[in-house]
Amino acid sequence: MKHLLRRGAILVSTLAASAAMAAPPHEHGVARLDVAVEPGRITLMLEMPLDTLVGFERAPRNDAERAAARTALARLADAAKLWRPDPAAGCGPAQAEIDGGPLAPGHAHGADHDHAHGDDGHADADASYTLECAAAERAAFVDTGLLESFPRLRIVHVQVATPKGQWKAMLSRPMTRLPLVR
Template identity: 40%
Template sequence: MNRFFLCAAVAPLLALCMLHAQAQPRHAHVHGQLKLDVAIDVRAITFHVDSPLDNIVGFERAPRTEAERKTAQQALAQLRSAGKLFTIDPAAGCALAQVDLDAPALGLGDAVPGQAQGHGDVEGNIVFECRSPVQARYIDVALFEAFPGVRQIDVQIAAPDGQFQRTLKRPSGRLTWGSK
């Protein structure tokens, strides 16, 4: 993927994240809740996932046992297989293009002092390249099935037809927006 395309795809998501951060005070993460930002652009749909590590692996620190290491590896593999976590309306013609994960407690990204001991998070940027992303009218989100610790997903959507907020609660994983 060329840099221009990547910048064009990620710019709306970054703008959305900055607006969201300015609009709401920064609070400590909440177990069971996951934040999902969705940017629908002219050539891509980009997701930014932000979750307490506990929601994803069941603990918030570096793995201490072989079983915890295996759990963490399996969870990261699921996140990297984002095409199974996000099923975009076929009308958009999307294919998974890129997954970038940041979870310092699991050795991904830059370590933050004290984070490896507790209150670790996982963040991910996921890009789907699409023929016509504006044609998408729904996204089936399988995060509840993949990660039992997730009970609620707070969603911010930036699309050509507006900005939308949605909350998904177990078991409903279908995300819709805009006028139908």
């Protein structure tokens, strides 16, 4: 639990900093993924424009949109399909935490989800995945079903942090493998 709290604090300060800098609106079809490899654990934090998930960036307004939101959130929560780590790392099943913002059932336009609403009318979904691994540092890759699960997704900008260094990477079709070593 301790590590979750610590990561949460870092995430909040990062978001506050980017808001202060008036970051440009996200680009539709483009997601951001932060991957951290630590002893015993791999975490993946995903930020995706709602447009890329469901084609709109507000609460669903009719049955078809509610169905699209349910499907998208279920796909986001399907950690086993989205993330298949190198078997050498000995990881257990991934735990998913999804913040669908306005897509979430019962979503209220309150302070809780302010981070998911841009002033510019854009909105993102956030998802984080935690894999507990016997030997996380041995993971040479994570295979991902992201581009398969989300047809509107074209590009994933990836930031990888491991005990051996940090670097940026990019995923696009037909890539399904994210290397965790350089």
